[in-house]
Amino acid sequence: MRSHSYNNSHRADLAPRPDFVPHKSGRRGLSPREMAAQRGGRPAYAHDGGAGGRAVVEPVCWLMDYWLGRYHGFIEAPTTTAPEVISVPRRPGLQLGAEPYTGPGRPKDLIPGE
Numbered sequence: 001m002r003s004h005s006y007n008n009s010h011r012a013d014l015a016p017r018p019d020f021v022p023h024k025s026g027r028r029g030l031s032p033r034e035m036a037a038q039r040g041g042r043p044a045y046a047h048d049g050g051a052g053g054r055a056v057v058e059p060v061c062w063l064m065d066y067w068l069g070r071y072h073g074f075i076e077a078p079t080t081t082a083p084e085v086i087s088v089p090r091r092p093g094l095q096l097g098a099e100p101y102t103g104p105g106r107p108k109d110l111i112p113g114e
Contacts, residue, residue: 001057003036005050014047032065 036050069075
């Protein structure tokens, strides 16, 4: 994921309502969809930021959020049984990743319990 810049400090909808007691910055937080891609915790009150498209971030934070949502029941498991949606078709002769290791085994004194 490329980390693009974002600027939301000008938005009037981020000002708190009269009955809202703000935390930290005195403004409302942002959705992750309105911010740059970031690792780990995302500061919801940082209304401006990003890297101008010059940084690439792995999608770990979205995967973690998804699986936490699944674990706690906020996101339901897919109900489809269509094989083209829930599986990856095999391609004969296509080697993905590194070749399997064929070298010598580990020394016995390094293997726990042996």
